[in-house]
Amino acid sequence: MSDARPILLAAGGTGGHVFPAEALARTLIARGHAVRLATDPRGRAFGDRLPEVPVDPVRSATVAPGLLGKLKAATLLGLGYLDASGVLRRHRPAAVVGFGGYPSAPTVLAASRAGIPVLLHEQNALLGRVNRWLAGRAAAIATGFPLQSAGQESRRVEVTGNPVRPAIAAKADAPYPAPTEDGRLTLLVLGGSQGARVFSELIPAAVALLPDGLRNRLSIVQQCRPEDIEACRGRYAAIGADATLSTFFDDVPERLAAAQLVICRSGASTAAELATIGRPAILVPYPFAMDDHQTANARAIAASGGGWLMPQSDLTPEVLASRLEHLYTRPSVLVEAAGAARAAAHPDAADRLADLVLALAGQAAGLRASAATGA
Incomplete structure (x- = not known):
């Protein structure tokens, strides 16, 4: 990667999202790259296990049934979008990796609108609701399984596997x-x-x-x-x-x-x-x-x-x-x-995911350099 911009991970607080994000963070750090995490309060425990990763709070909410639930979620997700936009302005990440779930949505959406390359990681064999919504904004989608219904994203999907925690x-x-x-x-x-x-x-x-x-x-x-x-x-x-x-x-x-x-x-x-x-x-x-x-x-x-x-x-x-x-x-x-x-295992899943995100970040850096020189 040609600059020192961090990789920003966007993940919620459930283990299914946090474990792969944590594994990717460890791999990127071991390769000498800076990493940050954007998450809501449920994901704050990430910082306890990996204190070298700064945590940026971004508000979010799961969409609940009923009109009131939907209005509350929309308000919090809108505020989260403003939070995420501020994080992007301050830290100028080279790429954003979204791990699915509503807590990742504000950051991924803000990144795509700011022209920052986005990689989505889908842990399951079906794209989750948030990843389906955001798929059209992603430069690539990494998956834990071959997707059973890839749809229009099929040409941008790469099976990397799901990174597991170090003890596993x-x-x-x-x-x-x-x-x-x-x-x-x-x-x-x-x-x-x-x-x-x-x-x-x-x-x-x-x-x-x-x-x-x-x-x-x-x-x-x-x-x-x-x-x-x-x-x-x-x-x-x-x-x-x-x-x-x-x-x-x-x-x-x-x-x-x-x-x-x-x-x-x-x-x-x-x-x-x-x-x-x-x-x-x-x-x-x-x-x-x-x-x-x-x-x-x-x-x-x-x-x-x-x-x-x-x-x-x-x-x-x-x-x-x-x-x-x-x-x-x-x-x-x-x-x-x-x-x-x-x-059927992918023991190198974290490395493969890191390769993919760094390739995206490098491509973006090359485009920025070309634009700066007028090439």
Whole structure:
């Protein structure tokens, strides 16, 4: 890049947006580039994990139902646009990277109108609502999956993968612990950042239906909602199952590395972590996700051979127990799926994303230099 202008990242406060932004920031800093973050109050914690990245506050709001909700959101997004315009004037970034979600919208919109090159990063297999709205203003779109409906953006889309947090990347080479004929069988159950209530009811019921010899070999590690954990613990105790339950695990990378099978939702960050470490999963998409994007993610994983899509609406204890018995009694199926999951990973996602944004910034710098010399 021919000048020292910073790269400005625009991201919201959810992990799905913040983790890739944080990974990109670390990569750019390691290459000697200055980075800033524009976000709303939900994203301020980013600065705690990466204090070398200055945080610029930009107001935003999720569009809520009803006329009053829409008016309030429009007002806050308009104020955010003014905030973002001020940030751009003060810091003159070489490029802006938007990670989706309403908190990224004011900054991306202001950058496009100021003639600053914009790169969008879409973590899911479908463009999110905000990225769809802003796609026409982006010089390029980087994606975690091949987009299932790229539309007019198809010629500007590059699959870079989803960058993962460093603790996950550190486990990328952990060998898969293949099941043995009479050894312990591990099952990791994750429900997103707050657990999934349906798992606390469904999975103990399914485990209860397994043959005694299989159930007695099973070690379950499960995340539960605080209000569900005691009831779930009681269900496992009633059938004598070995279950470790918690409302939060701060060692998910280690838990993933030790797992032979995972049951989880199919958010973009979860999908990227499964692929990076190479663990097969039964994927139960959150049925109320925006535009049903988790089902699109799960379809992509299933198509790669790295997991099995099981929609929540069709899932019963009997169906799940049958799938668990099938997988645990056929270790070769799990080993093959683990390999397929790892083959679908993009361990260099942060580097590929950094290459793309720096290329855009360099092109813009070249255009500025040409304009200054009259070439």
